[in-house]
Amino acid sequence: xxxxxxxxxxxxxxxxxxxxxxxxxxxxxxxxxxxxxxxxxxxxxxxxxxxxxxxxxxxxxxxxxxxxxxxxxxxxxxxxxxxxxxxxxxxxxxxxxxxxxxxxxxxxxxxxxxxxxxxxxxxxxxxxxxxxxxxxxxxxxxxxxxxxxxxxxxxxxxxxxxxxxxxxxxxxxxxxxxxxxxxxxxxxxxxxxxxxxxxxxxxxxxxxxxxxxxxxxxxxxxxxxxxxxxxxxxxxxxxxxxxxxxxxxxxxxxxxxxxxxxxxxxxxxxxxxxxxxxxxxxxxxxxxxxxxxxxxxxxxxxxxxxxxxxxxxxxxxxxxxxxxxxxxxxxxxxxxxxxxxxxxxxxxxxxxxxxxxxxxxxxxxxxxxxxxxxxxxxxxxxxxxxxxxxxxxxxxxxxxxxxxxxxxxxxxxxxxxxxxxxxxxxxxxxxxxxxxxxxxxxxxxxxxxxxxxxxxxxxxxxxxxxxxxxxxxxxxxxxxxxxxxxxxxxxxxxxxxxxxxxxxxxxxxxxxxxxxxxxxxxxxxxxxxxxxxxxxxxxxxxxxxxxxxxxxxxxxxxxxxxxxxxxxxxxxxxxxxxxxxxxxxxxxxxxxxxxxxxxxxx
Numbered sequence: 001x002x003x004x005x006x007x008x009x010x011x012x013x014x015x016x017x018x019x020x021x022x023x024x025x026x027x028x029x030x031x032x033x034x035x036x037x038x039x040x041x042x043x044x045x046x047x048x049x050x051x052x053x054x055x056x057x058x059x060x061x062x063x064x065x066x067x068x069x070x071x072x073x074x075x076x077x078x079x080x081x082x083x084x085x086x087x088x089x090x091x092x093x094x095x096x097x098x099x100x101x102x103x104x105x106x107x108x109x110x111x112x113x114x115x116x117x118x119x120x121x122x123x124x125x126x127x128x129x130x131x132x133x134x135x136x137x138x139x140x141x142x143x144x145x146x147x148x149x150x151x152x153x154x155x156x157x158x159x160x161x162x163x164x165x166x167x168x169x170x171x172x173x174x175x176x177x178x179x180x181x182x183x184x185x186x187x188x189x190x191x192x193x194x195x196x197x198x199x200x201x202x203x204x205x206x207x208x209x210x211x212x213x214x215x216x217x218x219x220x221x222x223x224x225x226x227x228x229x230x231x232x233x234x235x236x237x238x239x240x241x242x243x244x245x246x247x248x249x250x251x252x253x254x255x256x257x258x259x260x261x262x263x264x265x266x267x268x269x270x271x272x273x274x275x276x277x278x279x280x281x282x283x284x285x286x287x288x289x290x291x292x293x294x295x296x297x298x299x300x301x302x303x304x305x306x307x308x309x310x311x312x313x314x315x316x317x318x319x320x321x322x323x324x325x326x327x328x329x330x331x332x333x334x335x336x337x338x339x340x341x342x343x344x345x346x347x348x349x350x351x352x353x354x355x356x357x358x359x360x361x362x363x364x365x366x367x368x369x370x371x372x373x374x375x376x377x378x379x380x381x382x383x384x385x386x387x388x389x390x391x392x393x394x395x396x397x398x399x400x401x402x403x404x405x406x407x408x409x410x411x412x413x414x415x416x417x418x419x420x421x422x423x424x425x426x427x428x429x430x431x432x433x434x435x436x437x438x439x440x441x442x443x444x445x446x447x448x449x450x451x452x453x454x455x456x457x458x459x460x461x462x463x464x465x466x467x468x469x470x471x472x473x474x475x476x477x478x479x480x481x482x483x484x485x486x487x488x489x490x491x492x493x494x495x496x497x498x499x500x501x502x503x504x505x506x507x508x509x510x511x512x513x514x515x516x517x518x519x520x521x522x523x524x525x526x527x528x529x530x531x532x533x534x535x536x537x538x539x540x541x542x543x544x545x546x547x548x549x550x551x552x553x554x555x556x557x558x559x560x561x562x563x564x565x566x567x568x569x570x571x572x573x574x575x576x577x578x579x580x581x582x583x584x585x586x587x588x589x590x591x592x593x594x595x596x597x598x599x600x601x602x
Contacts, residue, residue: 489506
């Protein structure tokens with residue numbers, strides 16, 4: 001296969017790459033479930049179920065189950081002048097029952113209190129069988145009572161503020177208005193949703209700085225709701241004053257912690273909103289062999305707060321660390337110490353609140369590159385083709401061990417699941433076949449050669465849109481189906497095909513006429529060979545992502561260097577990859593080993 005960067009045979013190609021919660025409101029529904037003589041198995045339109053709100057208003061939604069609903073019209077009747085509702089088909093069940101929906105139009109001229117007692121499906125100028133319903137017409141937007149009793153609140157806490165409202169989906173919007181003692185009214189939108197089957201409408205709003213204010217402490221609020229439908233608005237009454245105590249957000253530091261690029265900082269944050277907060281670090285840096293350096297008072301010391309594993313967190317992102325911290329440490333420093341303080345900063349618009357200073361005394365450790373190898377269902381499928389489907393656990397364990405061995409002596413952690421606290425992680429997937437459709441043995445779909453390992457979180461897995469735009473293979477990883485290109489039985493005459501592959505996997509692989517190895521009988525040679533092939537290929541792809549091969553703009557070392565991991569695919573025969581007797585051992589070339597030692601020192 002030829003790519004824009006390298007010609008590497010079909011065995012391998014280098015290819016880089018609410019607000020809402022909700023306010024409580026009640027809506028009742030009328031549900032009709034009889035057919036009134038209609039036979040749902042007949043071909044003509046029929047109704048089996050109609051769901052309408054109680055009461056009914058302009059903009060109210062209607063749900064219909066039945067047959068022949070596509071493009072049909074539902075008529076709501078109760079005296080003269082029925083209301084016509086155009087239906088749109090939304091689903092068809094396995095039993096053929098259709099589901100359609102529509103909305104009561106805005107120009108209905110009915111008077112307040114008009115009774116609606118049946119729903120009929122219009123059919124070619126006539127009426128199909130009808131279903132009974134029980135609701136009434138209203139123009140009134142019901143009052144909504146604020147039920148919140150105040151109390152202690154942290155930023156981001158969900159608060160149920162109102163109930164007994166009857167707004168339904170499609171009818172309009174709900175807005176919360178609050179008046180703190182210190183200023184004028186502040187509006188905060190809420191979103192109401194309704195489950196028509198239960199008739200319950202629920203909406204909540206979060207206690208956010210926009211209407212609570214940033215400063216912790218006691219205050220008094222009055223609250224009211226403004227409801228707007230397609231026809232009119234209604235402003236609810238002000239509540240009685242509500243006593244609120246805004247609890248201060250908190251930042252704590254682990255006195256035994258340490259700092260590493262790409263890992264969580266030893267800080268814990270409580271009571272902050274989903275966004276709009278930062279952590280400010282100040283202090284004196286003492287790097288190995290260097291004079292102390294004081295971090296000057298600039299905005300560059302503010303780390304943006306982020307959410308990690310569902311919790312607020314701070315970590316030393318690669319660009320931030322390399323731009324802000326590395327110059328203080330110097331190019332040759334491997335460790336340093338930060339002695340100073342951390343402060344939490346909560347922001348809303350132009351306002352900000354600064355928490356108290358928290359003392360810190362942390363060592364800054366060298367970068368640890370985490371490599372997360374995905375060995376999931378697709379990996380098991382691929383092993384099944386080799387006849388090793390009953391020995392997935394053994395191969396998985398050996399792949400991790402072999403890959404760990406390739407990076408022995410470096411600041412690298414190889415795992416099937418990322419360690420706690422590791423945020424920036426290089427991910428690599430081992431799949432059953434090449435999603436690119438080229439039957440490659442492996443591909444690195446990260447974009448650009450990351451010389452110096454300036455980013456820690458490349459993805460050699462899944463679809464890489466940037467790689468596709470750059471004209472590269474879009475999917476990265478190791479692809480087990482490509483191993484069969486070594487089979488002389490399946491690919492006679494191919495340059496890399498060998499009888500050695502068939503001798504090792506032939507007794508077990510169904511593709512080669514074998515019988516899968518049973519449970520309790522470990523085919524040692526096949527298991528060990530599969531693990532070596534996978535780990536060797538994975539190391540090659542990871543090497544690309546780390547900026548290898550070193551000392552060249554090319555993506556493989558020219559020529560054949562026995563055993564070198566970053567040689568081109570045609571220079572890496574099966575015996576070498578599999579570690580068979582007499583073959584050169586698999587190693588990093590000297591120039592590559594020196595590069596890895598420099599960017600990931602032990």
